[in-house]
Amino acid sequence: MALPELAQMEAFVAVARTLHFGRAAAQLHITQSAVSQRIRALEDHLDVVLFARTRREVRLSPAGAAFLRRVAPLLDDVWRAAEEAQGAAAGASGRLVVGYSGAVTVTPLLDVLEDVLAARPKVTLELQRLPLPEQLRGLRAGAIDLGCTFLPVPAAPSRGLRQVALRPMPLYAWTASDDRPPRGLDELRHRRWVLLSDRAEPGFADWMRGATGIDPVGALEVDALDAALDLVRRGLGVAVLPRGTFVPDGIKLHPVPGATAQLTALSAEHAGTAVRDAAWDLLVERCAA
Numbered sequence: 001m002a003l004p005e006l007a008q009m010e011a012f013v014a015v016a017r018t019l020h021f022g023r024a025a026a027q028l029h030i031t032q033s034a035v036s037q038r039i040r041a042l043e044d045h046l047d048v049v050l051f052a053r054t055r056r057e058v059r060l061s062p063a064g065a066a067f068l069r070r071v072a073p074l075l076d077d078v079w080r081a082a083e084e085a086q087g088a089a090a091g092a093s094g095r096l097v098v099g100y101s102g103a104v105t106v107t108p109l110l111d112v113l114e115d116v117l118a119a120r121p122k123v124t125l126e127l128q129r130l131p132l133p134e135q136l137r138g139l140r141a142g143a144i145d146l147g148c149t150f151l152p153v154p155a156a157p158s159r160g161l162r163q164v165a166l167r168p169m170p171l172y173a174w175t176a177s178d179d180r181p182p183r184g185l186d187e188l189r190h191r192r193w194v195l196l197s198d199r200a201e202p203g204f205a206d207w208m209r210g211a212t213g214i215d216p217v218g219a220l221e222v223d224a225l226d227a228a229l230d231l232v233r234r235g236l237g238v239a240v241l242p243r244g245t246f247v248p249d250g251i252k253l254h255p256v257p258g259a260t261a262q263l264t265a266l267s268a269e270h271a272g273t274a275v276r277d278a279a280w281d282l283l284v285e286r287c288a289a
Contacts, residue, residue: 002045005038008041009042009071012038012039012064013068013071015035020058021058046067050063094123094274095125096123096145097145098147099134099138100128100148101130101132101149108166109146112282113279130144131202132151136153136266139268140161145272145279147267148264149264149266150262150263150264151201152203160269162267163266163267164265164283164284164287165262166262166263166265168260171260173188174232176232176233178235179238185257189215189216192220193216193220193237194219194220194222194228195239196225197221200223212259220237232251233248233250242263
């Protein structure tokens with residue numbers, strides 16, 4: 001059997017909820033005769049009687065009550081789906097997926113996205129911790145909307161992508177709270193460093209050496225940031241990172257003179273969602289100001 005027409009089901013639900021053809025017609029902004037025609041057509045299509053009608057009242061038949069239980073939630077879902085589609089097209093709803101490197105703080109990016117989200121309360125923000133190569137693939141495939149990294153973006157893999165430099169961020173030596181703070185760059189050079197491995201964040205160790213101008217005498221390489229901070233907290237090494245939004249207990253931060261991290265935001269050049277484009281336009285505007 002073919003499905004009934006949406007207009008017929010809409011008329012049925014309106015009458016079933018009001019138990020009045022006139023009020024249903026007013027609700028649908030059509031004439032009462034048009035409502036009656038749609039109900040008759042629906043009954044003919046289903047080959048059932050949906051309403052028991054008298055001059056004084058309208059009641060649902062057993063078949064009508066059974067049909068209402070199923071069709072009313074379906075119609076509600078259809079209208080919600082239409083609203084969500086229109087909201088997504090206008091950038092008022094939907095999902096904004098942001099990938100970020102394992103050791104990066106996304107605070108500068110969130111400072112901008114906060115305004116985007118405040119103006120669009122129905123938008124869901126999803127943060128995914130991804131190594132830079134996975135971010136680049138995700139951006140081109142449309143799996144993520146924005147990327148965020150302080151590692152150099154390779155020229156060839158970045159084709160088809162656009163990027164904007166966010167504010168530079170000072171680097172800090174992260175040490176155990178009871179550890180003696182490093183006295184200058186030379187002493188930092190002779191500490192054991194805790195680094196993210198190339199498996200976790202390709203190019204991280206080389207970038208850190210270039211950003212600080214220091215080639216440490218020893219290192220511990222780990223695959224996850226929480227493992228790196230655990231080693232730091234135990235006093236087994238020093239991590240050099242930007243300040244994060246959260247500093248775990250047992251760790252202190254010490255500025256590294258003259259060392260900064262340049263945070264870069266990334267997006268695909270191909271057409272994206274309205275909320276992604278709004279976020280990107282605001283990023284560019286803030287960075288140009």
